[in-house]
Amino acid sequence: MSTTAAPTLHLEDQVCFALYSAARAAQQAYRPLLDELGLTYPQYLVLLVLWERDGQTVSALGERLHLDSGTLSPLLRRLDEHGFIARERQTTDSRRVTVRLTAAGEALRERAVDVQRCLLDAVALSPADMLALRDLSRRFVAAG
Numbered sequence: 033m034s035t036t037a038a039p040t041l042h043l044e045d046q047v048c049f050a051l052y053s054a055a056r057a058a059q060q061a062y063r064p065l066l067d068e069l070g071l072t073y074p075q076y077l078v079l080l081v082l083w084e085r086d087g088q089t090v091s092a093l094g095e096r097l098h099l100d101s102g103t104l105s106p107l108l109r110r111l112d113e114h115g116f117i118a119r120e121r122q123t124t125d126s127r128r129v130t131v132r133l134t135a136a137g138e139a140l141r142e143r144a145v146d147v148q149r150c151l152l153d154a155v156a157l158s159p160a161d162m163l164a165l166r167d168l169s170r171r172f173v174a175a176g
Contacts, residue, residue: 069144
């Protein structure tokens, strides 16, 4: 950031641009690792949530991932087409859809275990810096 007190319109001084660039860099670092699994980054995020707790509603997934249904539904459709998840309409309320991992989705978890380690190996940040970056990012999201 600039040392002057007045706000500037310099790109390098914008927190939003630093966050945007960091998010793009993270997705690019993940891309070759996820390509081996046949996943996109957003699909990987959906699976991470389901690997933590299977059998969640679409609305619960959207809330956890900060995604609206218009963005989440196509992701779920593609994961379903690849055989990693199954979507089930609840009999008591047909508007509610529960998402469950299939055997293939569960098996993918074992192959995905090394993704995080490989990413850490690829970036020039210490584990402590990575944790600090994660924690500051969480605070930023919570404050917004």
